[in-house]
Amino acid sequence: MQLSATQTTVVLLHNLSQILSGLIALDIIVAAMNNGEDVCNESSEVYDLAACESSVSHATRANAGFQFFGGIMSVLTIPMVGDAADRFGRKPLFVLALVLAEVPSLLLLCVSCLNLSIYAFLAASIVDQVVPMPTLFSLWINDCTAQNDRVKIYARLSAFQSMEGIVVPLAAKLLSGKTAVLLLVALRLATLLTGCFLTESLPQRSPDRLGMSESWAAFATHWRNLPKVCAFKATRSIFLLGFVATGTGAATQSILLPFCKARFGLTSSTFAPLLTVETVSNGFVQLLITPRLARCCSLRCLFAVGLSVGGLNLLNLALAPSFRLMTGLASIAGFGSVGTPAFQTLTANFADQAGQASSLQSGAVLSALQGIQSLFLVLMPPVYQMIFSVCLSSGYAQAPFLLAALSQLICLMILLRFKASHTGLAIRSCAPGASLALYLKPDTPKQRDILSVGAVPNAMAALASPGFRTRAGSFPRPAREPPSARASALRLSSGSLCQSSLLAAAVGRRGVSGRAPRRRAIFQPEGQEEAWQSFIAVEELEGKGFGVVATRRLRRGELVLRERPLLGVPGSFEAVDLLNRTSLGQLEEDLQAALRQLSAELRRSFWALSDCHGDTKTAAGVALTNALHLGEGGGILPISARFNHSCVPNIQGTWADGCAEWRVLREVEEGEELCFSYVEPYQPQQERQRTLEQLFRFRCNCPACRAGESSDLRRLQLKDLLEALQLAALAEEVGQLARDLVPQMLELIDEELAGSPALKSKALHLGFLLALEAEEEDLAASMAGQAWQNAVLAYGPESDRAKMLEMCAEGDYHSADFEDALEMQTSDVALASPEALQSWLDG
Numbered sequence: 001m002q003l004s005a006t007q008t009t010v011v012l013l014h015n016l017s018q019i020l021s022g023l024i025a026l027d028i029i030v031a032a033m034n035n036g037e038d039v040c041n042e043s044s045e046v047y048d049l050a051a052c053e054s055s056v057s058h059a060t061r062a063n064a065g066f067q068f069f070g071g072i073m074s075v076l077t078i079p080m081v082g083d084a085a086d087r088f089g090r091k092p093l094f095v096l097a098l099v100l101a102e103v104p105s106l107l108l109l110c111v112s113c114l115n116l117s118i119y120a121f122l123a124a125s126i127v128d129q130v131v132p133m134p135t136l137f138s139l140w141i142n143d144c145t146a147q148n149d150r151v152k153i154y155a156r157l158s159a160f161q162s163m164e165g166i167v168v169p170l171a172a173k174l175l176s177g178k179t180a181v182l183l184l185v186a187l188r189l190a191t192l193l194t195g196c197f198l199t200e201s202l203p204q205r206s207p208d209r210l211g212m213s214e215s216w217a218a219f220a221t222h223w224r225n226l227p228k229v230c231a232f233k234a235t236r237s238i239f240l241l242g243f244v245a246t247g248t249g250a251a252t253q254s255i256l257l258p259f260c261k262a263r264f265g266l267t268s269s270t271f272a273p274l275l276t277v278e279t280v281s282n283g284f285v286q287l288l289i290t291p292r293l294a295r296c297c298s299l300r301c302l303f304a305v306g307l308s309v310g311g312l313n314l315l316n317l318a319l320a321p322s323f324r325l326m327t328g329l330a331s332i333a334g335f336g337s338v339g340t341p342a343f344q345t346l347t348a349n350f351a352d353q354a355g356q357a358s359s360l361q362s363g364a365v366l367s368a369l370q371g372i373q374s375l376f377l378v379l380m381p382p383v384y385q386m387i388f389s390v391c392l393s394s395g396y397a398q399a400p401f402l403l404a405a406l407s408q409l410i411c412l413m414i415l416l417r418f419k420a421s422h423t424g425l426a427i428r429s430c431a432p433g434a435s436l437a438l439y440l441k442p443d444t445p446k447q448r449d450i451l452s453v454g455a456v457p458n459a460m461a462a463l464a465s466p467g468f469r470t471r472a473g474s475f476p477r478p479a480r481e482p483p484s485a486r487a488s489a490l491r492l493s494s495g496s497l498c499q500s501s502l503l504a505a506a507v508g509r510r511g512v513s514g515r516a517p518r519r520r521a522i523f524q525p526e527g528q529e530e531a532w533q534s535f536i537a538v539e540e541l542e543g544k545g546f547g548v549v550a551t552r553r554l555r556r557g558e559l560v561l562r563e564r565p566l567l568g569v570p571g572s573f574e575a576v577d578l579l580n581r582t583s584l585g586q587l588e589e590d591l592q593a594a595l596r597q598l599s600a601e602l603r604r605s606f607w608a609l610s611d612c613h614g615d616t617k618t619a620a621g622v623a624l625t626n627a628l629h630l631g632e633g634g635g636i637l638p639i640s641a642r643f644n645h646s647c648v649p650n651i652q653g654t655w656a657d658g659c660a661e662w663r664v665l666r667e668v669e670e671g672e673e674l675c676f677s678y679v680e681p682y683q684p685q686q687e688r689q690r691t692l693e694q695l696f697r698f699r700c701n702c703p704a705c706r707a708g709e710s711s712d713l714r715r716l717q718l719k720d721l722l723e724a725l726q727l728a729a730l731a732e733e734v735g736q737l738a739r740d741l742v743p744q745m746l747e748l749i750d751e752e753l754a755g756s757p758a759l760k761s762k763a764l765h766l767g768f769l770l771a772l773e774a775e776e777e778d779l780a781a782s783m784a785g786q787a788w789q790n791a792v793l794a795y796g797p798e799s800d801r802a803k804m805l806e807m808c809a810e811g812d813y814h815s816a817d818f819e820d821a822l823e824m825q826t827s828d829v830a831l832a833s834p835e836a837l838q839s840w841l842d843g
């Protein structure tokens with residue numbers, strides 16, 4: 001979707017009036033302070049440099065004071081504005097903002113015509129900030145555009161606004177005083193009228209619209225999102241940089257005219273050429289350069305270009321000996337603006353994704369961020385105006401520009417340091433959904449999908465919640481959409497086994513290209529005869545069909561079965577997102593073709609397996625009931641397929657050298673059944689039962705399912721702790737969080753999941769990554785050591801996972817393969833999502 005013509009017109013008209021207001025207000029105020037005379041105008045008889053400097057300094061100081069209050073107000077109101085816009089729609093808020101923007105213009109008219117005090121105008125400018133227009137624009141753009149288009153759209157808008165920067169100074173040159181103010185009032189009115197024709201952009205309104213009194217109470221609590229958003233490292237690093245950079249830009253622009261007025265004796269009309277050059281350059285860059293750069297560069301790169309050129313331009317403004325040279329060199333200024341759409345996109349995408357993945361709506365998230373941004377955008381100009389006013393009186397008028405250039409340089413250096421060390425790697429690996437790398441390069445489909453897994457804001461809330469560390473306290477659990485098939489697929493492990501119907505992966509691939517079916521998708525692996533088993537037997541069990549039992553007492557970590565698949569399905573799980581396009585009939589056809597290639601004996605083993613999906617056995621039904629997820633594909637393994645499910649599993653499968661290997665997770669008595677978990681363990685009973693019912697047509701009756709609420713509570717705590725750990729890389733005190741949270745998880749795993757070393761190893765692995773992020777090497781080594789011991793039990797000493805963790809425990813995490821290994825190992829065991837499978841089943 002794109003912005004409509006009315007939306008674009010409103011943005012442009014509003015901007016037109018903003019530029020005009022910025023240009024004429026100072027002249028009107030200085031004149032009002034000197035009985036209507038423009039004492040700064042060199043060609044006028046009343047020219048008086050001392051009076052000019054003193055009134056410019058006075059006006060900027062008074063303006064700074066009012067802006068300061070306005071800034072504080074907007075920080076408080078912006079989150080409520082975002083929330084209100086989520087509840088009542090964007091349009092009512094937009095129209096209100098346009099009405100409020102009319103107030104200061106009318107008062108400026110009164111200052112110029114009726115000699116009203118300039119303080120009335122300055123006070124009225126605060127009203128403008130109560131419902132800030134930039135917040136509403138961003139919401140509008142978020143609603144109407146796709147993430148990948150945003151850099152282009154922001155750039156285009158900025159380019160159009162630049163064109164206005166040419167027209168307005170021209171108008172200011174032709175018109176002055178009262179006529180210019182009248183034009184301003186007319187422009188504001190035109191904006192308001194056009195605004196009334198806007199179409200609502202909010203995709204759907206909240207169904208639970210509250211009554212006014214309740215909703216105001218709810219709004220009042222929404223500014224609490226600010227500290228939540230601030231609690232994260234991403235906000236404090238990348239967003240902070242952006243806020244400082246944009247705030248500095250706004251601040252220097254706000255003192256540019258007074259600076260030129262005091263230094264070169266310019267009026268708004270003689271100052272206009274500088275503005276024109278800057279805006280033409282901005283328009284050219286935003287229209288022609290930014291979209292092209294955005295195609296080949298990351299947002300970080302755009303941001304870095306913006307900071308570098310922005311810094312150089314500030315040096316030009318500070319040091320150019322003449323106004324003419326300053327104007328000439330300002331033609332490079334446009335390149336400084338490529339960072340702006342990049343940062344706007346970054347913020348918008350963050351809000352979008354966080355909004356999708358939590359109970360917070362994107363408006364609330366965006367406005368929380370904009371609340372912080374407004375702190376910089378509105379408070380930095382007054383601060384710079386104060387500095388300028390002091391420096392002007394002491395003869396160092398350039399100082400604020402030099403200070404601004406220095407701050408841009410520091411921001412650039414910090415930005416370039418991101419992603420440098422293994423720190424970035426640790427963030428990316430343990431909290432992919434929230435990683436900085438992701439925000440900085442949000443354009444690759446994989447990263448977008450990882451983010452949509454959605455643990456992010458939930459854990460943010462958990463981290464920010466005061467009861468976070470209390471074991472017994474349960475965290476508020478916002479209702480979330482179940483993860484998409486693709487998102488689930490991305491979480492599938494390349495090193496573990498789980499019950500699944502991922503034969504679909506191969507079939508799904510066919511859908512990608514739309515070409516003829518690929519018959520080779522299902523293959524018979526080499527050496528399929530290999531199977532090794534010890535002290536286990538397949539037996540018929542009451543109410544479960546066949547199952548596998550121990551024929552003697554088994555120790556923790558003991559290997560009981562190694563088996564090759566009878567049929568394998570190669571391919572990447574990324575194809576699973578195409579499940580919707582596949583049909584059960586096609587799968588049946590593919591499987592039948594593959595079965596014809598097998599020996600009669602192997603075919604018999606296949607048909608001996610159960611089919612829980614219908615009275616008549618079909619190849620697809622057998623595959624759906626028994627196929628296991630193996631690395632990047634699926635497979636049918638005749639003995640492994642006999643393992644039944646338990647929510648408190650006592651075996652764990654892993655994939656090694658083309659074989660499934662099964663190890664015992666705790667002491668098992670002779671005759672005890674061996675089961676693994678078909679579902680994600682950290683879900684409450686109801687969700688587990690629903691999945692099992694949908695996919696495997698049975699109800700589980702294991703001890704955890706019988707335990708009821710107490711078990712659910714522990715599993716939800718485990719889930720919250722896991723999400724919080726995945727996000728902890730973005731919080732402060734990363735090491736402390738690892739120290740606090742990992743032992744809590746281990747204790748809960750002992751209580752609830754019979755101390756599963758597989759789950760413990762994963763929790764400790766995350767703890768290791770966080771310790772690494774915190775640069776606490778001893779803690780990292782200890783976590784990696786424990787993770788390794790548990791991985792040896794669950795996956796075997798020769799498994800990739802165990803070997804890699806052993807290396808980490810020895811401090812060897814700088815080796816070349818580390819990044820790959822880490823990414824592979826942190827992905828989790830999971831099923832293809834029930835929704836995806838169901839839609840497949842439904843054909």
Ligand SMILES: C[S@@+](CC[C@H](N)C(=O)[O-])C[C@H]1O[C@@H](n2cnc3c(N)ncnc32)[C@H](O)[C@@H]1O
Pocket residue numbers: 543544545546547609610612625626641642643644645646695696697698699700701
């Ligand atoms: C992969 S097979 C397991 C072996 C199967 N029992 C057999 O006879 O071949 C999956 C099927 O086993 C049954 N099953 C697995 N775990 C079960 C459990 N805990 N209780 C009851 N039935 C179970 C369900 O019918 C399920 O569809």
